Amino acid sequence: MTPSELRGRVTLDTCAAAAALAAPAAWIGGAPAGLGMLAGAALAIGNFRWLVARAAAVTGATAGTGKAAASVWIVGSGLRFGASLAACTLLLASGWAHPIALLVGFTLLPCDLIVRGLAAARAEARAEG
Numbered sequence: 001m002t003p004s005e006l007r008g009r010v011t012l013d014t015c016a017a018a019a020a021l022a023a024p025a026a027w028i029g030g031a032p033a034g035l036g037m038l039a040g041a042a043l044a045i046g047n048f049r050w051l052v053a054r055a056a057a058v059t060g061a062t063a064g065t066g067k068a069a070a071s072v073w074i075v076g077s078g079l080r081f082g083a084s085l086a087a088c089t090l091l092l093a094s095g096w097a098h099p100i101a102l103l104v105g106f107t108l109l110p111c112d113l114i115v116r117g118l119a120a121a122r123a124e125a126r127a128e129g
Contacts, residue, residue, distance in 0.1 A: 001120065007048070010048065010109060011045055014041055014044065014108050014109045015041065017108045017112070018040075018041030018108055022035075029098055032096060032097055032101070033100075034101070035096055035101075036101030036105060037101045037105045038105065039087075039097050040097075040107075041105040043087055043105070044107075044110075048109055050076075051080075054073060054076055058070070
């Protein structure tokens with residue numbers, strides 16, 4: 001699986017899981033729970049897609065631009081974390097998102113990545129043995 005295919009598959013899986021969980025969350029915890037689930041997933045997807053794009057750019061950099069790419073990576077990471085913090089702060093301070101639902105939305109993507117990684121490792125082990 002190429003990085004582009006992985007990025008697309010993880011994005012679709014996370015969107016589907018967030019949509020499937022947002023309705024029951026909204027029914028149980030009200031609108032802030034449903035919105036928190038969707039907002040957490042959207043923030044996680046945005047962060048993941050940025051990370052994949054920047055990692056591809058840094059690893060594709062030539063030897064002469066390695067330090068410059070690393071500097072851009074550090075600045076970009078700081079801006080990405082700052083933007084995520086600002087979005088979470090706005091959502092939580094305004095009461096639009098429930099904190100637990102926001103956290104669950106954020107954790108959907110890493111769980112999908114772990115499952116995909118384990119499945120790929122299992123497929124590779126079967127191919128070898």
